[in-house]
Amino acid sequence: ISNAPIRRRSKTAEKGRSRTTFESTPPLSAYLVAVAVGPFEASRATKCGDTVIRVHTLPGGQPLARFARRAAVESLRRLERWFDMPHPYPKLDLLALPDFAFGAMENAGAVFFRDSVMLLDEQEASSEDRMRAAETIAHELSHMWFGNLVTMAWWNDLWLNESFATWMAYEILDDWKPDWRIWLEFIQRRENALEVDALRSSHPVAPPIRTAEEAHENFDAITYTKGASVLRMLERYLGARAFRKGVRLYIRRHREGIATASDLWSALSQVAGLPIEEIVAPWTMQTGYPIVRAETRAERGREEAIDLRQERFLFLPTRRSKRGEGSPLWSIPWLGRVGRASRTRETRHLLARAHERGALSGASPEWLYANAGEAGFFRVDHGAEGFEGLIRALPHLSALERVGWVGHQWALVRAGRASVATALDLIAALGQEEDPDLLAAVERVLADLLRRLARDCGPEIEERLRAWIVASFGAQFADVGLEGGRREAPRRRRRRARILSIVGGLAQSQAIREACAERARRHLFDGEALALGAGDEIIRIAATSGEEAIQTALLDGVRDATTPQSRRRNLFALAAFDRGPEGRRSLRATIDSGLAPAVDRASLLMLLLASPGSAEAAWKHLQSAWKQLEKQMPPILLARIVGSTASALPVREAPHVRAFFMDHPLAAGSRVLDQVAEAFEIATRLHVHAADDLERYLEG
CATH class of the missing domain: 1.25.50.20 (Zincin-like fold)
Structure with a gap:
């Protein structure tokens, strides 16, 4: 299997060998050339427009490839519509490979995937398994245009390929499977990038690269997720239509050639009539990101305004290289949400200086959230008064905002900008929340608390924190139980998995541990299938029993x-x-x-x-x-x-x-x-x- 279709196969004079001749490919960068040789089994051909799609597995793997084939068709159809251009290569093969170090590789017309990412049993796979497979497939197919048809001029613009494909994959899945609410998963993934980029040892999205070998260090959360977050922020600022029109212009101009980030900014500027490179350059050329402190201000004789301040966010303080040198600044297309009672509205401001006042029209708000829809790649600080107002307004924040705020508040604690009490007060206020993505965000913070802080405070504090977790979330386990029926809604299954992990895993509830161990024995020793959704958590919690027989059964499994x-x-x-x-x-x-x-x-x-x-x-x-x-x-x-x-x-x-x-x-x-x-x-x-x-x- 290679990038182009097979022209012919012929036997050679040497016994046991044959020659395969492929059609010529369109112009390709050398890193996209691929050849795969093995005992592959091919799925039946499926067409999307004029493109023939096949999924190739090792023998016996085809029953696990049906979801991948469906995801490929759905992704390709939406990508062709988004780019207003057919798939640029004559065929599309997806190959499931064992022990492939990367999750996938976007070779034109012959995309390689790690088998554990692409193949799944739809009777057994969790919602997270499906999302992971679909996101990876959509990501790689996005590269057929952004990366393959138009390739970065040099590795300093690696982020152009990976950031766009990351952002595009979430756009595609949000359209295909809106019930997945996939952008909530993106906000959790964004936490990894925000954490790394708050280190002094981080790097710019577009760093200087001298050799191809240096590029290997940059296949990380900054290149993929920070870059995607910057594109998402820009798309929200310009509007979806203008952003899409600008990208289409960029692809048409540089088709079957190389391009730089400046070429993309030029196309977007032409469409939007704005100095895009001037806005975006600090986000891609500087290391780090800002924290935005936002408060409403009412002054006598003046219209109420929003007081906005920005400075670089770091977990550790850094020395200024020169006396009087200030924090770096970003052009922040800031979008906030204000509310009064149950009514909310968005307000926007382009924040380019360290301190500015933004106009605020309409009725005086009771609360302000400083990153509406979590569109911006920055941390937020609302001050003590603003924090209290937001706690009361929690039901009026969107799911994206609640998930984002949990991460922001814990980051403030780790940086010494807020007390642990604020993070725990916020988590306590979310104790009855049933949203599995929000519970996952809470779980991340609680795991961090136990691992980074409570353990060093001694066993008594650890036990108190675990008891507090049970008191806050234990009632939810009583509601969802250990397993549900096969017709149960996927969202409830995901909620159960997170509650099991929080109360049974982090808090080490003895009752849940015993229930999981008993259920795992029936599965491992008697072959009784696990119900969908929480199987991973049941087995993992059961393993904390330390039973040798369970471990032996897991190794056999x-x-x-x-x-x-x-x-x-x-x-x-x-x-x-x-x-x-x-x-x-x-x-x-x-x-x-x-x-x-x-x-x-x-x-x-x-x-x-x-x-x-x-x-x-x-x-x-x-x-x-x-x-x-x-x-x-x-x-x-x-x-x-x-x-x-x-x-x-x-x-x-x-x-x-x-x-x-x-x-x-x-x-x-x-x-x-x-x-x-x-x-x-x-x-x-x-x-x-x-x-x-x-x-x-x-x-x-």
């Missing part, structure tokens, strides 16, 4: 798995065995190349490093097994493993981590090592300014 989902479920549950012989057995699984693909074993090791109970043992194992890991895993996976070392290790290990990786350098790992060092420093500062606050809150 990894080897005998018939779907990528069951293989990963059983493998990742091994991370819950965090002590004794069972803990060592789980660690050995990370280097057992015959057990599972390298990418899955890397994920298991990262989970073990991120768990307070197993982090120190996993760190010792990583050091002793490093040479084996280097042989088994590509640099991109090794860099991710290194990045996980700061997740749960005690801060005292920071110098040892740095020393080890200075002696065992990564091919492209200098930045990730700086980020690890910074993460340890942030954890130290968090304990200094928040430990007493947490203790007082839980005592009260």
Whole structure:
């Protein structure tokens, strides 16, 4: 299989060999040329317009490829409509490959996917599995236009390819499956980029790149998700129609050629009549992003206004290089939401200076939320009075805004700009929320609290925090129970999974743990199928029992798995065995190349490093097994493993981590090592300014 259709196959004089000749391709950049050879099985051909689509799997994989074929057709149809242009290549093959290090690769006409991303059993797969598969497929097919038909001139504009495909995939899925509410998942994904970009060791979206090898360090959350967030912010500012018209102009101008970001800004400026590059340049050329502090101000004799201030947001303070030098500034197409009673309206302002006042017409608002629809890539601070007003107004904020605010408030705490009490007050106010995406955002903060702060405060504080979590969310478990029926709404299934993870996983509810262990035994030993939705959480929580028989059954389940989902479920549950012989057995699984693909074993090791109970043992194992890991895993996976070392290790290990990786350098790992060092420093500062606050809150 290659980029173009097969012209002919012929036997050669050499026994057992044949020659395959392909049609000529349109002009392609060399990195998009692909050849795949193997015992592939092809799906039946499906047409979308003039394009023939097939999905190729290893033998026996076709029953798991039906969803991928459907997602490809639905994505391609919408992409052709969005770009107002047919798919630019004569055919489209999707290939499911075992142990492919990247999630996928957008080779023109022959897209490679990691099998665990693309293949799924629709009777078993969760909503998250489907979303992940569909998002990856839509992302790669977006590249057929943005990246393949028009290619970046050099790797400093790698972000143009990846950011646009990331943003476009969510646009496509929002149109195809509006019930997924996929932009809520994007806001959670955005947290990864906001976290990395609040480090001094971050990098610009469009950094200077000297060699192709340097580009490998930039396949990260900044390039993909920050860039996509900037495009989303720009699209909201210009309007969907003008943005789409500008992109179409850019594609037509540079078809089958190379282009730069300036070329895109030029096309958008021509359509919108605005200096787009001037607005966007700070977002792509500067490291970091701003925090916006917004408050309403009423002054005698003047119309009520919004007081807006911006400065760079960092978790750690930084020294100014020159006396009097201020924070960098951004041109922020700011969009806020104000409300009075149940009535809300949006207000906008282009914030270009450190401090400006925005006009506010209409009735005096009772509250203000400073990132309407979470359209902007920045943190928000509403001040003490604004915070209280928003707590009362929570029902009037959109789901996107509630999810975003949870992340913003916890970031303020970690940066020393707000007390732990504010984050916990916000979470407590959300205790009856049934939205699974909001519960996922809450879970992320609570996991961080337990891993980064409560553990260092001692076992008594840990137990108090867990009891507080049960008190806040336990009633929801009584409502959803352990399992539901097959006709249950997907959203309720997702809610159950998050409540199980919060109350049974983080809070370690003994009743839930026992119920999960009993249910897991029936599944693992008696073959009783798990109900849809929360199977991963049931198995993972059951594994915390530490039972050797359960661990043995999970390892057997990894080897005998018939779907990528069951293989990963059983493998990742091994991370819950965090002590004794069972803990060592789980660690050995990370280097057992015959057990599972390298990418899955890397994920298991990262989970073990991120768990307070197993982090120190996993760190010792990583050091002793490093040479084996280097042989088994590509640099991109090794860099991710290194990045996980700061997740749960005690801060005292920071110098040892740095020393080890200075002696065992990564091919492209200098930045990730700086980020690890910074993460340890942030954890130290968090304990200094928040430990007493947490203790007082839980005592009260």
